Amino acid sequence: MDAHRPRNAVGGQERTRARTGRVRVPAILYAVGLLVVLVLLFTLGNGNFLSLYNLNTIASYGAILLVVGLGQMCTILIGGIDLSVGGLMSLISVVFVVSLKMIGFWAFPLCIAIGIAFGYLNGNILTRIRIPSFIATLGTGGIMTSLALLASPLPVDAPAARYGMLEIVNGSLFKIGNLLLLTLIIFVAFYVILRFTVIGKSIFYVGSNIKMSWMSGIDIVKTRNFAYILSGVGATLAAIFLSCGQYGGDPALGRVYVLNSIAAVVVGGTAMTGGTGGPINTLIGAFVLSTMENGMNVVGVNAYFQQSILGAVIVISVFLTFDRSKVSMVK
Amino acid sequence: MIGDAVIALHAINKSYPGVVALDGVDFSIYEKEIVGLVGENGAGKSTLMKILIGLVQPDKGNITLRGRPVILRDPVDAVRYGIGMVFQDGTLVPNLSIRENLFLCHEIAFQKLGFLSARAMRETARELLARVKVEVDVDTRIAEVTPAVRQMVEIARLLWLSRLYGQQNPILILDEPTTVLTEGERETLFSILQSIKREASIILISHRLQEIVENSDRIVILKDGRNVTEVPSASARVEDIEQHMVGQREPGHTEVLQVEKLALRRAFEQISFCVREGEIVSLVGLVGSGKEEVCHCLNGLGRADAGTVVLGGKRLTPGSPSDAVASGEGHIPIDRRSEGLALGMTVAENVNLLVLNRLRSAGLVSPAQEKRNALRWIEECRIKTPSAATLCANLSGGNQQKTVIAKWLSSRVKLLVLDHPTRGVDVGAKDDIYKLIRKLARDGIGMVIMCDTLEEDIGLCNRMLVMKDGRLVGEVPCPPRKKPSPRDIISLIV
Numbered sequence: 001m002d003a004h005r006p007r008n009a010v011g012g013q014e015r016t017r018a019r020t021g022r023v024r025v026p027a028i029l030y031a032v033g034l035l036v037v038l039v040l041l042f043t044l045g046n047g048n049f050l051s052l053y054n055l056n057t058i059a060s061y062g063a064i065l066l067v068v069g070l071g072q073m074c075t076i077l078i079g080g081i082d083l084s085v086g087g088l089m090s091l092i093s094v095v096f097v098v099s100l101k102m103i104g105f106w107a108f109p110l111c112i113a114i115g116i117a118f119g120y121l122n123g124n125i126l127t128r129i130r131i132p133s134f135i136a137t138l139g140t141g142g143i144m145t146s147l148a149l150l151a152s153p154l155p156v157d158a159p160a161a162r163y164g165m166l167e168i169v170n171g172s173l174f175k176i177g178n179l180l181l182l183t184l185i186i187f188v189a190f191y192v193i194l195r196f197t198v199i200g201k202s203i204f205y206v207g208s209n210i211k212m213s214w215m216s217g218i219d220i221v222k223t224r225n226f227a228y229i230l231s232g233v234g235a236t237l238a239a240i241f242l243s244c245g246q247y248g249g250d251p252a253l254g255r256v257y258v259l260n261s262i263a264a265v266v267v268g269g270t271a272m273t274g275g276t277g278g279p280i281n282t283l284i285g286a287f288v289l290s291t292m293e294n295g296m297n298v299v300g301v302n303a304y305f306q307q308s309i310l311g312a313v314i315v316i317s318v319f320l321t322f323d324r325s326k327v328s329m330v331k
Numbered sequence: 332m333i334g335d336a337v338i339a340l341h342a343i344n345k346s347y348p349g350v351v352a353l354d355g356v357d358f359s360i361y362e363k364e365i366v367g368l369v370g371e372n373g374a375g376k377s378t379l380m381k382i383l384i385g386l387v388q389p390d391k392g393n394i395t396l397r398g399r400p401v402i403l404r405d406p407v408d409a410v411r412y413g414i415g416m417v418f419q420d421g422t423l424v425p426n427l428s429i430r431e432n433l434f435l436c437h438e439i440a441f442q443k444l445g446f447l448s449a450r451a452m453r454e455t456a457r458e459l460l461a462r463v464k465v466e467v468d469v470d471t472r473i474a475e476v477t478p479a480v481r482q483m484v485e486i487a488r489l490l491w492l493s494r495l496y497g498q499q500n501p502i503l504i505l506d507e508p509t510t511v512l513t514e515g516e517r518e519t520l521f522s523i524l525q526s527i528k529r530e531a532s533i534i535l536i537s538h539r540l541q542e543i544v545e546n547s548d549r550i551v552i553l554k555d556g557r558n559v560t561e562v563p564s565a566s567a568r569v570e571d572i573e574q575h576m577v578g579q580r581e582p583g584h585t586e587v588l589q590v591e592k593l594a595l596r597r598a599f600e601q602i603s604f605c606v607r608e609g610e611i612v613s614l615v616g617l618v619g620s621g622k623e624e625v626c627h628c629l630n631g632l633g634r635a636d637a638g639t640v641v642l643g644g645k646r647l648t649p650g651s652p653s654d655a656v657a658s659g660e661g662h663i664p665i666d667r668r669s670e671g672l673a674l675g676m677t678v679a680e681n682v683n684l685l686v687l688n689r690l691r692s693a694g695l696v697s698p699a700q701e702k703r704n705a706l707r708w709i710e711e712c713r714i715k716t717p718s719a720a721t722l723c724a725n726l727s728g729g730n731q732q733k734t735v736i737a738k739w740l741s742s743r744v745k746l747l748v749l750d751h752p753t754r755g756v757d758v759g760a761k762d763d764i765y766k767l768i769r770k771l772a773r774d775g776i777g778m779v780i781m782c783d784t785l786e787e788d789i790g791l792c793n794r795m796l797v798m799k800d801g802r803l804v805g806e807v808p809c810p811p812r813k814k815p816s817p818r819d820i821i822s823l824i825v
Contacts, residue, residue, distance in 0.1 A: 192695065195696075196695035196696045196697075196698075197694075197695065197696065198687045198688055198691075198696060201680075201687055201696060204673075204676065204680070205673055205676070205680075205684060208673035208674070208675050208676050209669070209670075209672065209673045209674070211669060211670050212664075212669070212670050212671060212672060212673060213673075214652055214653075215630070215632065215652050215662060215664065215670055216652075216656060216684055216685060216738070217652055217653040217654075217655070217656025217657060217685070218653070218684075219653060275673065275675045275676065276675050276676075
């Protein structure tokens with residue numbers, strides 16, 4: 001008997017744990033850690049950082065970012081991306097304010113319908129015409145931006161007669177802003193859809209392995225279209241919230257939200273490779289970003305330098321979550 | 332089988348909530364013999380052995396030791412009567428030396444004038460190891476020796492213990508002793524067992540039936556908690572034993588799948604065949620014979636130019652995997668990593684993929700039901716995973732494959748297309764997968780299979796379809812007792 005073979009002394013237990021490989025720290029922990037560090041740093045930098053007023057500012061900005069981010073997350077979970085959220089937000093902002101003037105309350109459902117339609121369009125360009133989402137949404141986003149400018153080249157003010165309707169977003173209930181309450185409802189809705197419905201869970205399967213999903217009979221066309229519709233709805237709601245908050249529509253409203261929504265998603269730990277991540281990740285990511293932007297202003301970081309820090313955070317986040325086993329060559 | 336039984340279990344009954352594990356089982360062991368105990372998973376082997384070593388108490392029935400009734404309250408009792416078991420995953424302490432493990436908890440036997448005699452222990456240890464042909468220093472730590480040596484140390488310990496308690500003919504129970512051994516080690520084990528047999532009785536449990544037939548004196552077969560039969564090993568045949576273990580395994584008469592004149596340009600032409608309930612049909616042929624393409628067209632992964640595929644009376648839409656899946660067709664792909672699993676997701680999520688609709692309550696997928704379903708199939712398919720929430724990427728190849736099978740099983744498929752189901756799977760897991768496939772057949776699932784080797788095809792299938800240059804050139808029946816030889820089939824293939 002070959003007795004001296006020291007390393008091969010494996011019992012049954014070891015076998016069951018075979019190939020555990022290196023243990024990855026869940027990406028969400030990095031994000032939570034970053035949030036804690038940021039809060040500490042900014043509080044040390046300026047005592048007013050933690051004032052109620054400032055926290056409210058952070059929360060309001062974070063809420064908008066979260067709503068766009070949740071939609072963006074669905075397209076990223078599926079392994080795609082939605083670069084048209086910015087264009088859509090600009091368009092919705094103008095359409096919302098203009099239509100508010102004409103049809104009053106019906107502006108809300110009208111805008112949501114437009115958001116769904118554009119999301120569905122994006123989805124179909126990907127799933128039927130088979131153009132990669134990166135290019136498809138870059139194109140549609142450009143079209144939406146131009147439509148927004150055609151509709152109104154300059155910012156438009158909301159009609160004073162309809163200010164009452166803006167209270168749906170601007171008002172408050174038990175001293176908590178409606179914006180935060182609505183955002184909470186939207187968050188819960190996304191959470192329920194992604195975790196407890198068949199089509200929502202399918203988003204994860206498709207993002208994780210689209211070929212397997214197709215072979216297992218998941219309707220990959222429907223699932224991907226659905227993800228883009230969710231993205232459209234998220235961008236639309238965020239645009240409505242923003243327009244209400246500033247009592248007017250702005251054809252350049254969405255510009256910063258393409259990068260920022262993607263940043264909120266990846267900083268929270270949702271992988272660009274698809275399949276892993278979720279609403280809670282995006283919640284944390286959105287608040288990391290809003291804390292960072294606000295805090296850098298509060299402690300007085302040079303505005304031009306802020307973009308560099310933001311960019312670096314995004315690159316590092318992707319580095320931490322990118323699943324290299326999934327792509328043979330990084331392009 | 333000369334003389335009286337050393338120990339006899341008579342009409343043993345044992346039930347657990349919801350399951351009858353043993354239903355009136357008789358089991359006797361005579362002096363100086365090796366008994367093979369076989370049966371499928373859940374046949375009651377382990378419960379019976381647990382009763383024999385006092386770990387489990389029977390509900391009914393009696394145990395006699397050399398004719399006198401005894402009660403085995405716990406394993407210590409059993410050891411006193413000379414009954415011991417070598418477990419699958421070992422019970423030795425890795426940080427202690429071989430010597431210390433041998434005498435663990437019984438060192439008192441070496442007490443002289445109040446002190447333990449290390450010299451006496453070492454000598455006895457050497458003598459014991461020599462008996463089981465282990466040539467390792469007795470002071471080596473258990474963690475540093477091979478599984479084979481560990482097993483031998485356990486055997487030596489049991490022999491020594493029974494000598495300590497003055498038992499003339501100890502009974503050793505070996506549960507799957509060969510799974511951790513290499514080919515050479517296996518032979519050594521059996522030659523040692525033959526020599527131990529001169530003074531002991533051995534109960535051998537193994538799913539490798541060939542091994543049992545070659546190395547035991549008689550074989551006891553259990554099925555569903557009952558004695559099926561008992562055969563002398565000298566005249567036993569593996570196929571017969573299998574037959575006894577699984578019971579009747581005849582494909583039904585209902586046709587699950589009918590393929591009519593299926594054709595795909597530059598791949599295959601005019602293929603027609605059918606698969607019946609519980610029938611395993613194997614497609615064989617060289618690379619380029621068109622068998623892979625036929626399977627793809629069955630699954631909807633490919634679109635045939637002409638012909639029809641009818642599954643359970645419903646014509647499948649060509650080129651639509653979702654229609655195939657919805658009609659009850661499953662597919663175990665050749666490349667499980669890229670086509671069979673979502674590696675970045677958990678075992679539970681992979682197992683539940685197809686049945687999410689069934690796991691809903693009040694319209695929403697219920698996490699409790701998800702977990703229940705996953706655990707059930709992990710158990711059923713013997714997936715070795717630390718938990719249901721482990722990522723599939725962290726499982727071994729065999730367990731990943733079992734996860735793919737579990738996924739389809741839980742969705743109640745009627746027909747399963749298996750594309751090289753044992754590729755890249757280690758030997759132990761291969762057996763598990765064969766068993767699963769046979770179980771599927773018994774449950775009435777029809778199967779079209781392509782295997783890695785011709786022997787595997789012959790062993791698994793009921794009927795073999797031979798393809799050559801895109802045409803069906805032969806059909807060879809492979810019933811359990813009359814398997815064709817690979818040579819006959821190779822002449823058809825080339």
